[in-house]
Amino acid sequence: MLQYLKFSKIVLIVGYLVGIVGILISLDKPHYFTVAWYFVVLSFGLLMLFHKPHSIKFWITLTVIGVLGFVVEAIGTNTGVIFGNYTYGKSLGIKLFQTPLVMAVNWMVLVYLVYDLLKGWNINFMLKSFLSSIILVVYDFVMEPVAIKLDMWTWEAGNPPLHNYIGWFVVSLLFFVYIYRSKLRFDNPLSRTLFLLQGVFFGALNVLFRLIE
Secondary structure, eight states, X not given: OHHHHHHHHHHHHHXXXXXXXXHHTOTXXXXXXXXXXXXXXXXXXXXXXXXXXXXXXXXXXXXXHHHHHHXXXXXXXXXXXXXXXXXXXXXXXXXXXXXXXXXXHHHHHHXXXXXXXXXTOOSOHHHHHHHHHHHHHHHHHHHHHHHHHTTSEEETTSSOOHHHHHHHHHXXXXXXXXXXXXXXXXXXXXXHHHHHHHHHHHHHHHHHHHHHO
């Protein structure tokens, strides 16, 4: 299993590095960015490959987060109430109610990664939920300029409003309270590598976009 773990880490590292370079040389070809949702699904698949133990409780918990995450996004993009006024582009694949289905997977991955990062901290679950939500808000802040450039979504005002980050915090807090109260116990040797790579990916592109503008 160790060799598969090393291979998977190499695949992810190469994939994210190639993604950074490919995006920089393809900014005038937005149709190339439609591969983004494939990589979200691939990342989730590899993450679950090394997750253990699998249990009914785990899958129910993760599925609830995925379904509710999609519902929140669908309400958000159709009403503007939760995050502000925004519209999804073509990069994230097939849509239902004007919302990419892959957003369910994306919420599952993000909540899973942050939960795994902090689950061992010996602090009150509410404080852990609060800190986890702040991490996701920071993640969204770094991701937003990149997501807009890659036609994942666009904002009516051009840039994400404060409303968006408040919405992200509240929704994330609800999800983290739910998952921390579930007291899931699992191990995943790929989790922190994927979390780091996503941070480097969006952080590097954020800086590079600013430099070339």
